Amino acid sequence: MSFVIRLVFALAACAIMVVAAALLVYAPYTALAGALSGGGVSPDALLGAVGYLIVAIALFDVAKYFFEEEVPAGRERRTAADARRGLTKFVSTIIIALFLEALVLVFETAREDPSHVVYPALLVAAACATLLSLGLFQRLSAATEESVGPEPDTTDPEESSGDGDKRRLASRGANG
Structure with a gap:
């Protein structure tokens, strides 16, 4: 599947x-x-x-x-940190596109009918709300990761080769 x-x-x-x-x-x-x-x-x-x-x-x-x-x-x-990073990249792309599109709409609307600038302004507000939501998600998920602690090693023992695991664990300890 x-x-x-x-x-x-x-x-x-x-x-x-x-x-x-x-x-x-x-x-x-x-x-x-x-x-x-x-x-x-x-x-x-x-x-x-x-x-x-x-x-x-x-x-x-x-x-x-x-x-x-x-x-x-x-x-x-994947670890929770990997999922958080991936989701952050994805949502950041959407936020950038929202802000750029709002900017284009502000220019178009300001030229054609300034009384309708409220709609692009709402798009800017939606992009800001999305950005704040992403920041809140980052803050809460990072705090949760810190309180829970590091995730256990999910390496399959059948895939390991003994000495390689010892070296990998030693390098993890040395690197942080």
């Missing part, structure tokens, strides 16, 4: 990368098509292209997260 789950994550990551690549091509195409049609490069087309690029980069980072965290075999025995 583990292989099937890893395969599904790999296929999903590949599909996300294809969509991200399409957006990376489509974004400059829309700006160039407007410029070549004789209308010149409009700021709206450029801001739209920036929005597509932001989404493409966020999608690419999500696919990268799947490839790094979910697809590799043997990752079932």
